Structures are given as C-alpha cells and as structure tokens.
Amino acid sequence: MPINQSTTPTVAPASTDRNRFSVEEANRALPYVQRVVEDVVAVYSHIVELRRKLEDLGAGEEGLDLEHQYEDAMDRLGDLVDELHLVGVELKDFEKGLVDFPACFAGRDILLCWQRGEAGVGYWHETDAGYADRQPVEALCE
Template sequence: MITKRYTLAEANALLPEVKQNLEQLQELSHKLEEHYIHYRKVKAGHTELSGELLFEMEGQMDFMQFELQLYMQNFARRGVLIKMINPGLIDFPGVMDGEEILLCWREGEDRITHYHGWHDGFAGRKLHPDA
C-alpha cells in the first residue's frame, strides 16, 4: 500500500539521491549477472575439484541477492517505485487534480517533467503542467 505522495518539487528534490541509489543498484545487478554467468560456466564443467568453488560462488550470489533486496527495500520505504533497473525507470506516487498519478522519471532525464496514470504506464506519459 502506497502512503507517501510526492509533489513534483519534492520528487525532484529527492531525485539526486534516487539517481545515486539507482547507480549502486545497477552496479550490483550487473555484478550479480556477471557472477551468475561465471557460475554457470564453472557448473557446466563441474568436476570433483570445482564442488567447493561452486559452493562458495552460490554463497556469494546469495549475499548479492540479499544486498539487491535491501536496495529495493530502501526505495520502497520512501514510497518510490522502481519500474526498471536498467535503464532506470522510476515512479513517484502523487496526486494531481484529485487524481492518483505517478510522477515518472527515466534515466538520462535531468529532472522529472512527466506523469502518467496508474494504469497508463510509460506509454501514457504526459508533460506535467508545473514542469
């Protein structure tokens, strides 16, 4: 359940921190993906000697997944919705003219200038009148 509602100004003020957290999340996600690919290669060539290595790699992946969940929970605690990690697509719940909206930011944009309805998605983005 979403309890936090952002104004455009509040969401834009939080954006630098969100961008930094997203970069860290992206980096961790990339490392986990690379680690998993390496793990699959080691597992495909599995020998008795690689058993310990596989066990260690599985533990590292478990830890990375736990870290990833913590980052996601940090966004959720602020009421910020991550729609995509790569490229970054983030929504901030808000209200405009009495209607529930999502202030929408896409990686590469300097600030939040668009919004869409809860069921419209990215394709339904509209320029925010205060942007």
C-alpha cells in the same frame, strides 16, 4: 549448478497509504533516489553476470564462491529496493533504473516518472499505464 533465486528479484508492491509527491518534492528527493538507483543498476548488472557464470559452471569450490557472491548481491539489491520503498518510490526497472513517484493531480492518483540519466522528474503517467505512455509534467498544467 542449481540456483534458488531468479535473476530478477521481485519488487514488493507499494503500500496503499504511501506518500504522494508533488513534482517539486520528487525533484528534492531525486539526489538521494538517484544515488540508490545507480547502486541498483550496478548491483543488478553484477547479479546478471554472476548468474551467467554460475550457469556455465559445474559443482565445485569456484561455483560455491560464486553462489555466495550471488546471494550477497541479491541481499544487497533487496536492501536497496527497501531504501527506495522507505522514500516512497516504486522501482520499475532494475536495468534501466526506472522509478515512479506516487502523486495526485486533480483528485486522481498518477505516477511521476524518472529514469536514470534524466536531469529531473519531468514525466508522468496514469497508474494503469507505463513507460510508453509517459507525458511531460507540463501537460498536467494545461
């Protein structure tokens, strides 16, 4: 059965006039961000499952119902990503629940980094780096 949308939705780039977070501000926003990210991970997992089922099915009523569920889940995921963008957070990984908070340190843009399951925003990386280059926020004070 053809599916018009990929399993991985696109993430809109953050605007250039976005807010900058301090570590404290990011941690204050974290309870809300965490709830949204939990929903993102759950909905994304459901989308992946629906996608597999749709690929295994041929045309028919069951496939049509699954396609509607898939489209609804994709819409829900888009709404959740929009919620994160409104806060000023960039979603980096749908499966892991990885987000970046734009920040500024010593006059340069950086990203504070948080992943689902972590107690707080405890890492950062350069804007042109990624998860593998995360450093503890304490390193910013050295």
